[in-house]
Amino acid sequence: MSRGRIPESLLAGAASAVVAWPITTLFTPNTWVRPTLVMVVVVVAAGIGARLLTTSKTLVAAAQLVAIVLVAGWMHGRGHLWFGLPSLDTVLAFNNLLYEARLTIQNYAAPAPTNRGVILGIGLAIGVAAVVVDHLAVMRRSPAMAGLPLLTAFLISASNSGDSLNPMYFVAAGGIWLLMLGRQGISSLRRWSTTTPMSTTGRRGSDDHDGAYGYAAVGRTLAVAGLVTAVALPVVIPHLPTRYLIDGLGRSSEATGFSDGQIGLKSTLDLTRSLQSPSTAPVLTYTTNAPILTPLRVGVLENYANDQWRPDDADVSFSRRPDLQLPAELDDDVPRETYRLSVDESRIEAPQIAAPTPLVSGDLDGVAWGLDRQTSVASVNRTASSYSFNYLALNPAAETLDQPVQGATGALLPPELQVDPSSEPLVRELVDQVVPDGASRIEAARAIQTYLRTSGGFSYSLELPETVTNEFGQSERPDAISLFLRTKVGYCVQFATAMVMMARESGIPARMAIGFLPGTADRGTYTVRASDAHAWPELFFEGVGWLRFEPTPSGTQNTVAPPYSLAPTTPESNDPSSTASSSSSASSNTRADGANDPGAEDPTTTSGTQDDTTSILGPQTRTVLLWVLLGLVVGALGSMAVPLAARARMRRRLKEAPDEATRVEIEWQAMVERLGDLGVIPPRGSTPRQAGRFYQREAYLEGEQSQALSRVVDGVERSRYAPPGTTLADVRPDTEHVVKAVSGVRRRKDRMRAVWWPSDGLLEWRERRDHAVRVLRSPWDRWQERRADRG
Template structure:
C-alpha cells in the first residue's frame, strides 16, 4: 500500500474538496456538492490504484482523466452513452451544458441558481484541480507547489462573490494544505536512514538527541501563527479594490440580463430567464448640464428568434474625428437643445460605450470611435474610461409624429417589422383590442405603451412564472412573449419586447434598445450601477428617426416615459413628480430603402466582437489568445538569445586568440562548460588529465570517442605546460565528438538545458551587461575622478 501513498492521496483529495467549499456561497442550492465529491473521490481512488501498479506519472494522470470522463459521463451524459462509454454525442451535450453554465455565471449575481451545466462545470474544474494537486503533492512529493493550484481554485471560488468571505473557508483550506506539508515533511524525514528511533507520539522522547522534536514544534507554531496572521491581518490593513479572476457572478447580472460590463455587455437577451439580486456594482459616473436626464444607450437589437434577441453585425468605421453626422431623416424643424454629458470611470469594455442619443460630437480622449451605419449605435475600438459627448435633446411636437402606419407589403418584411411567429396570433389579437382602428403612428404607440404601463394590469417582477393556466385550467408553457402577455408578470425586457412586437404588428418599425437608466445623483455627479441596466423599445418615425418609448411601469426602477409618448390630454398620473419628462429621441441611420438585410435574420452570424452564446471565447479570451501567441513568439525568440550568445562568444574568442595554444585552451574551456551544462562537472581542482578521466567514467566513453577525449586532453596539456615551440594540434573536431558522445548518454532534460540555457551564453550576457554598465558609468566616474583631482 505504501506505493499507492494512500494518506497523501487522501489529503490531496481533501484539499481539493475544501477549496471547492467556498463555491457554496456562489451557487444555490448546493446540489453540486455530491457529484463534485464523487469526482474527487474518483481522482483519489484511481490515483492510488494506478500508483500501486506503475510509477509513471503520465499513466496516473491519464487514468485519472479517464476516470473523471467516465464518471462525469455516467452522471451527466445519460442517454448519450454507448455501453457506458462516452461518445461524440456526449461531448456535444457537455458543450451545451458548459455554454449554459457560462451564461449562468455571466448573468447572475451570487448566489446563482445551480443547474446541470453548473454542476458539470464545477465538477470538471475541481476534478482538473484535484488531478493537478494529486500530481504535485503525491507524485512529485512537493505539496508546497500544490499550494498554487489550490490557491488558484480557492481564489476563483472565493473572489467572485463580491463579499467578504467567512474566514472559516480560508482556515480550512490553509489547514489542509499545512497538513499536506507536514505529512510530506514527516515521510521525507522517515526516509532518512537512521538508527535513532523517531518519536511517533509527537512528544519529545528520550532518544531525540538531534532535537527533531524542537524543529517540529517550531514548525507547528509557525504554521499556526501564519494562519492566524492571515486571518487577523486583513482587519488592520487597507483593502484594495477586488480583482476578479473570471467573468460574472461578482459583478453579477442585472435586471435585464446583461452583465455590468467590465468584460463586456452581453448583447443577447433571453426572455425566459428569471433574475434575482441585481448587483450594485458601479458601472460609470457622469456629470451633465441637461435639466432632464436621458438613459444611456449601449446597443440595439433587431432580430428576435426562439425567445431571444440577437445582435446584428456591426458596421462601424472608427476614427478620432470629434464630429459625427446627424441622422439623415431628422427634420430641421424638430425643436432641439444641445447638452453635454461627461463620463468618468466607465467600466464598459470596447466596443461598447454608453452614450445618449442622438450624438453631435464626442471627445473620447484619443480613443477612435464611430457610429454604426445601420443602427447609429456608438462604439469604440478600445475601452474608454472617461469621455464626453454633446447630444441633442429632441422634443418633437405631436403633429410631427402624427403619420400613418406602414402597411405590410409582401411576405418579405424588413427585420424591424417582423413579428415573432410563435406569439403572432396573441399579439395580433391584443393589438386589435388596444389600438383603435385607423390610429396614426403616435396614437398607436401611445396606446400600446399605455396598455403595458397602466391599463393592462401588468406587474413588474424579476421572478418570471414558469407556466400559465390555459382556458382548460391546465398549466402550460408557451413561448416567452405569450407567457408574458398572458401571465402579465415580467421585467423591462419582457415589457419592451411586448411593445416592440405589438408596434411591429401595428405597422410601426420597432427595435429593442439596451443600456442604462440615468442612475442616482450625488452632489451633481450621477452614478450608474449595474442594477440600472435597462431595456426599452425604439419606434421609427419619419422625419424624426427612432424614438424611445417606455412601457415598463415605474417599479423597482425609476422609469420615466418621454413626454411625446404620453397623450397630450391625459397627464401621466403615475409620474406626478416628473414636471418635465425627459425628451429624448433616437434618430438613426436606418437602411435608406428599408430593405431586408440578409445577415440580420441569421442568428448564427453574431458579431465578431460581441459575446455570442455559442462560443466559449469571448473577446477577452481572443485578446488573451493573441497575447499568448505574441508571448510564445517572443519566448521562442528570447530562448534563442542565450544559445546564440554562447556561439558568438566561442567564435569571438577563437578569432581573438593570438596563437594555437590559446585556441586549444578556449576549445577546452568551452568543452568543459558544455559538458558541465550536460551535468558532467569534474571536481574543482582537477587537472586536465583527471577531468578527462572523469568525463570518460561518467559518460562511459570508449573506442573512438575515448581516443578523441585523450587527444583533447593531450592537446590541452601540451598547449598549457609543454615548452614553447611544441606543436599544438587543433582539437576542435575532437571536442565536438566528445560533447556529442557525452550528450548521447545524458537525460533529455540535461540535453535541453545544455542546448537552450548554456552557461557560456549566460556568461556572455553578463559580460555584455557589465560592459554596458561600464560604458554608461564611465563618464560619471571620470568626472568624479576629475573632481577629486581638483579637490
C-alpha cells in the first residue's frame, strides 16, 4: 500500500481543507462547507486509487480532475447530465452559476450571501487547489512548494474579509503545512546514507541529537517559534492600507455597497451622489398576474432642504395581520383592478420592504408589518425574505384628473407644496414657459413631464457636472436643482426632484418616491437588481390620491411613463412614428401572458428513439447495422429538407421582388420569422421600431449588435415611407448579425429548433404539398366539370 502514499495524501487533503476554513468569514450561511469537503475527499481518494494503478504523475492528476468534474456534475448539475455524465448543457449551466457567483463576489461586502454559484465556485476552486497540493506534496515530494497554492488560498480569505482574521485560522493552516514538511523531512533524512544504525521505533532512552530525531526536535522548536512570531508580530508593527484581491467582498459594512448579503436604499438622498448602485446583483425575484408592471416602492420623501431630501419619522403600528384601509382620498368610483405580487429571495434590509401601492392585503410569512399613517409606505420589524401582496391598479378617467390647481406657494404651506427657495426663481421661470395658462392639474403635470422627459433637451447620465457657465462666460456652482435645470444632465433623482419642484410651483402637491423598477423577466419570473434602484415623483389628485409620474428619459434605466400621464395624441396620416412612440411608451412594461418574455414558454422537444441492442447482438447483426446506417443517412438528408426549403423560399422571394423596397421588406420579415423561431416574438401589431425595442430589451443587445438592429429598423422605415427613387441600403448583413446575436443568448433547444425546423421551411413545404395536391386533382376536377356539363 506504500504506492498509494496514504499518510501523505491525507495530510495534503487536510491542508487543502484547513486553508478553506477562513472562507467562512466571506460567505453566509456556511452551506458551502459540506460540498467542499466532499470535493477534497474525492481528490484524496482518487489520488490514492490512481497511484495504486500507475506511477505517472500526469495520469494521477488527470484522474483527480476527472473525479472533480464528475462529482461536481452529480452534486450541482442535476437535470443537466447525459446518462449521469456531464455534457455541453452541464457546461452552460455551470457557466451561469459561476457568473452568478462572480456577481455576488463583486457586488457584496463580506459576508456575502451563499448561493448555488458560490457553492459551486468554492468547491471547484478548493478542489483544483487540492489537486495541485497533492501533486506537489505527494507525487513530487515537495511539500514546501505545496505551500504556495495553500498560501494563495489563505490570502484570498485574509485579504477580503474586511477585518482581521482570527489567529487560529493561520495557526491551523501553518501547523498542517509544517506537519507535511516534517514528515517529508524525516523521510528524506532516513534515506541519507549513514554509518550509524538508526532505530525506527523511537529514541527509547538513547540520545539521538545528531540523528533524525535531533533534526525533528530542532524543526519543531523552529516551527512553534515561527508560528508564535507570525501571530504576535502584527500586534506591534504598524498596519499598512488594505488592498483587496477581489472587488466587493473586502468592503466593510460601513463602506458603500452591501453588507450581510442585504441591501437598503438610503432614505436621505444627496443630489450630489448617486442613488443608483452600478451593481447587477439580484435584490429580489417575483411573479405577478398584473398585465402592466409597476415600480416597487420602499420609501417616500417630502422635505427638501440644503440640496437633500430628508425623511420624516415613521408612524407605523406593526402587526402580523394589520387592518389595511384604502387611502381616505380614494373615491369609490375610480376604476381599479386587484392584482397579486409574490416575492422570493428578497435581500432588502428591514424596516424597508419593496411593495406596489396602494396595498389591499399582504402575507409576510409571520413577519410583523404595517403602513405608515402619513405616506402609506409599507415597513417591517424584521427582514422578510419572501412575501406576497394584493394591490390596486388605478385607472382614473381623464375627466377625474382634470382638476384645478391650487394657489401660490410659500414656506408656510404644507411640505408637499413647498419649493426650494434657492432654485425657486428658475423653477418659476420654467413653469411659466412650460405650463400653459389656465392648465388643469393633469395638463400641468403632463406638460412638466414632457418637458423633462422628451422636449426639454435633457439627457440621462450618472456623471454630473459640478459647475455651469453663465451668460458672461464665468463658471458658477449654483444649488443642485438649478445646476440640473441649467446643465440638463442628471439621473433619476435630479429628474424626479425637478418635477416635484415644478409641480409644487404650479400648485400641485408633490413628493419624492424611491424604490426599484420592475426588473427583467426570465420564464415568467422577474428579477430586480440593485441597478434597478429608481426615484420618481408622486403628484396628488383629489378623489384619487398620489399618482406616479415618470420624467426620467428611457436612457440607462428602462423607465416607462404611466398611461394616464401621457397626453392623448392624434397620429398624423403621414407620420407613423407618433403612434409608434406613444404606444411603445405605454406598453413597454406590458406583459401579455409571457409574450414579452422570451423564456416564458418551453419549446416542444422531439422525442428520441432508442436502439434495440438485443437485435444487434443476434445473428442478423450485419443486416441490422446496414439498416441503421441507411436510416441515419436518410434521417440526415431528411433533416436538411426543412432548412433547405427555407433558404430556397428566401432566394425565390428575393429574385421575384420588383424593387429594393420589397427586398428590404422581405429581409425584415425573414428576420422576424427567424427570431420567432428562437422564441423571441414581439407583441402582435408592433411597428418595426416597437419590435426593434422589444428585441433589444429581450435579447440584451448592445454595442455593434444594437447598432445593427437600429440600421435594420431604419432601413425598413425608409423603405416604407421614403419617397420613390430613394436609395436603400442592403440590410441583409445586419439582419444576419442580429439573428446571430439573439441566437447566442437563447437556449440550445431554441437554437436547434430554429436551425432544423424553421417556420419558413415548413411553410414552403406546405405550399409545395398544396400545389402537388392541386396538380394531382386537376385531371379529376376537369373530368368532373365535363361530366357535369354533359349532364
